[in-house]
Amino acid sequence: MQPVLISPSSYLLLGFFPTWFFSFLIPVIGVGLFTYIMAKRIAPLVKAAPDQRFDRIPERMLNVAKIWLAQWRQPRYMLAGVLHILIFAGFLSLGLRSSQLVIIGLKEGFVFPGMDGLLGQAYSILKDLAATWVLIACIIAAVRRGIYKPARYAVPAKYGHDHTAEAVFVLGVISTLMLSESLFEAAAVAAQVQAGAHAEFIMPLTLAWFFKVILVNASQPTLQALHIIAYYIHDLAFFFFLCFLPMGKHFHVITSLFNVFFMRVKTGNIKPVKYGINEDELDKLESFGVKKLEDFTWKHLLDFYTCADCGRCSDNCPANAVGRPLSPRFISIKGRDKIFKNYPLRGPFLKSQPLIGDIYEEDEIWSCTTCGACEQECPIGIEYIDKIVDLRRGMVDDGMVPQSLQKPLGAIGKRGNPWGKMEKKRAEWALDKEFAAQCAVKMLDEGDQADTLYFVDSISSFDDRMQKIAQATAKILKAANIDFGVLGKSEKDSGNEVRRFGEEMLFQDLKNHNTEMIKECGASRIVTADPHALNVLNKDYSGLPQVEHISQVVAKGLEAGKLRLGKVEDESKVYAYHDPCYLGRHSGVYEDPRQALDAIEGLRRVEMLRSRDRSFCCGGGGLMLFYEPEEEERMGVLRVKMAAEAGANVIVTACPFCLVNMEDAIKVAGLEGKMEAIDFSELIAKHLVQ
Amino acid sequence: MAQIFAYITYKGSVADDSALELLAAAKKIDAAAKINAVVAGSGADLNAVCTAMAASYNEVWKIDNAAMAYPNAEVIRKALVNILPAGSIVLMPHDTFGMDLGPGLSIKMNAGFASDVVGIEGVDANALKLVRQEFGGQVSTHVTCDISGGAVITLRPGSFQADESKSAGGQVVDKSANAGDLTVGRKFLEVVAAEVGDVDITKAEVLVSIGRGIEDVENIGVAQELAEAMGAVVSCSRPIVDAKWMEKSRQVGTSGQTVKPKVYMAMGISGSFQHLGGIKGNPFIVAVNKNPKAPIFQVADVGVVANILEFMPELTEKIKEM
């Protein structure tokens, strides 16, 4: 086929200057600049703390396929998600075309090997379609961001300026790429059609097709000019875009693939203080945790680069919702801006300064309940909990711990529980006369033997109200005919929050103590009713038998016919199950408690809007009960209101901390008499049929 | 028996409540003794206090010196060392002034020292037997203090029933001339008043503490009136702070302040374990709650089953009538 228009590779500007020179110069400068920028961007990653992200490759590949390629988490926000999927798919589709175009500027009519036949024609249709849908998506997105302005993109004054301009600008650049590519092709096809020569097929109703229809009667010089101009606009826009990506939130276009590959593959656990340093060597470390930028691991810095500023984390963050001074999105954005500042594109790298008091505030870092909603939501695998914990480790190391937390930490160190209650009173809940008469509990610390250890943990051992959970749990275990006992005074706080609040050495002591006691007691199985204990024993301890939550035990018992539940006591009640963060998101137990509740005959159950992996934290457990956050409202209050909205009048929790917070929240919200809270174990124990 | 002196503190022209409590305590040491008072300060207020004290004390030793216009314990200590006879027993209140003055004075007088005494059980030879408290009142102790070389004893305000008999018919003796050199290394500058709303409930001796039984922010005034009548400070439980009805600094509990009052009025507080964790020092707890099963009744000394919104105004009225 003989092209009618002169290609950019042979065109002479003003009749003498070969434009192929630009076709050569633009990519060379573009790629050179891009390489330079990327080298600067990689520098902090090289200086960062080590990380271990090359394990569990199959799972990582699966994450890439699902979360990156298939954009699995995008539709959790339907409109934004669909728009993003369209643009993402368009980018993937047009990548080949853009590369081809760059070479066409030097070699007329270049096609990649294998793309000259049917495949090439199919691709040609695909890329025209892609350019069209990307343009449409960009227009909708720009209107949405520029005019409708969804609340989650707003930038509170303390976090700096609004980011809308950058977003709309980039949408403009993308649109320019789509328009110029289509125009380039449409001009050529129009000229072919005018000359009656063979013309490429253009899919009707695509962008290129519209251009062709418009241009089909234009003069040939006009078409020639448009062809060349469109080409260089595309070429410039393409390389500009490439170099612009690493300057801001669109860096994710490059980094997200890697970030998803390297993302967290386990849930619930906390990273070691330093990868490559085992627990016995911790004393040798000069400093603990993250104090300055380079103390973050390279993956955590990559997270900062990768944040697309979409605001989904903060939109789901309970701390943010109640006005605590924490917004996970800005943990990333502030971190990224700090890297950009300390590692400038021109000039020497700056000396690293402490982050606390600079970009992060103490209260901001203590505000996190480690509920995991942010990580669950992030469409590109950014982590927050480990960063928060690492920052806390740094603060603990420097003595920066709020007074309200110093007391319970000190008490855990001395007495093994945050209230400083005496060790010997740990199993007093089991000695209550009335209870003991119905349900004798074996004391494994006093020489009794049992197959199953019931790990009670501090709050259910010592809090008058939560002791009822311990008693109910014991009754269920007895009813299920499980031979169980407790560690009594030999049990210490499991340390889930101790670790998450950054007091690593105290956690190590607790872990070593409990591990030894558990192994010594000889039980072959562990059950708990406290999801925080469940999580830490399963995820942060090692070498223990598998730990099960009581709801799992109940679900299994019901299935096996070992447990039977009777008719619901009060038919007027409507129950809503609240997923505790450490049972749901961190341990993946969503269905067992629901199945068990549904096994109570006649029990009416509704779901809250936020349930399962989008459950809304009650306010936090463990040491969080002692922390005094700055907040406008309590998380629990929001949560009980959600339950009320769902039409429930009983909230069923499966975690003692949730129960504390819910019962308090019901009072604060003024819903007493209208709403009540009960623990899963209590509700099941009430309905046991012997 | 050595001469006993009561050190009288005063504000304006009025002696502190402790003035006559010291007299009662002195009589527990020696019922037959003629007790002297010593008052330091400057000007007309000092004279008025001395005159008033003469009704209750045998001799009132007046030390008038411009350097004592504000009671700087360092200055007063020097004067007392020069003026008081060796071997004297000096009583003073265990307050922020007594804590400043007492220990150093005992050294300079080469006397024994016992502080924050809540009971006096008599003298055996040279051993004065006293009752003190430790660990915030969780336990009490008997101690003996050797008074052969004199003693300085600070007494917990309110622990002794004031001796109001005013039967001494005493006289004021001006000892100002004997004060001696009063140069010290500490100079009083000013008193910075506590900011409004910056009440330190941890230091209050009587707390009227409100919980959810107050029902509405509008009703807090009812508690404030009771507190005013009792000379108490209003504190609260966490829900009140969460509702933003009172400042965080008023909250009693493990997540709030730890208080050590003498009397704790738990008004409409159910008595969660987090709340009770903030109450130390074994205070006398009065609980008023609608719910007869409220856990607060297990730890309270006295309980009343009533609606606080009805009960508190009545109580306030009766106290005001007194």
Next chain:
Amino acid sequence: MEILVCVKRVPDTSENEISVAGDGKDIQRDDLVYSVNEWDNYAVEEAIQIVDRAGGNVTVVTVGGDDSEEILRREMAMGANNGILLKDDAFEGSDGKGIATILKAVAQKSKYDLILTGAQADAGAAQVGGMLAAMMDLPYASLVNKIEIIDDKKLKIGREIEGGNQEMNEINLPCVLSIQTGINEPRYVGIRGIRKVASVEIPTYGAGDLGLAASAVGVAGAKVKKIDYFVPVLGDGAEMLEGSNEEIIAKLIELLKAKGGLK
């Protein structure tokens, strides 16, 4: 500024329920956990903050047995530069004056610009600071809740007085101050911090090293002696007041008067 802070190891009241032992001679100590006296901890924090601003060293000193070394290490983990343990059988049974005598001896071994103590302890008499100052003829102020450095000769200090008011004073250096809680926010000391100073040597001095006569300290020198412990008489559970509101209130007012609840 060279600062000496006197600290004491005490049963931690927030972690313990204190009860009287069977014979009444002591409190029940079997299940007690100990820590540094809360007030002393504020004093150490304040000393560290002063040194951070003005330079110098913080030395913590305590009179006690081998057990007391742990609190010295804890305070050194906070940031105190040196620790001194004063240990001697002869020190046992010392009253406040005896402790002050021992501390004076060590304070005079080096030159200190400022000596801090806690204002009081749960089982103490709020006495040592004032006694030490008088023995050393140094200016003294108690219940200090604010310290500003004017120059190397003077401090401006605030004392916490009744009603939450603050009494401001100027005081000459060297001086002794007893520190009230709330003057600062003491930093956290984790297990790791304590391990870091685990092997630092802490000098120990006895009566002989300090040139003290055995008769001046310990039981021999004590004018104040503890005889026994007992539990103040208290009822079990609430006495429920019943009857008409009028009767209840009359009874309540009577009780409140007796307990010092009415002023």
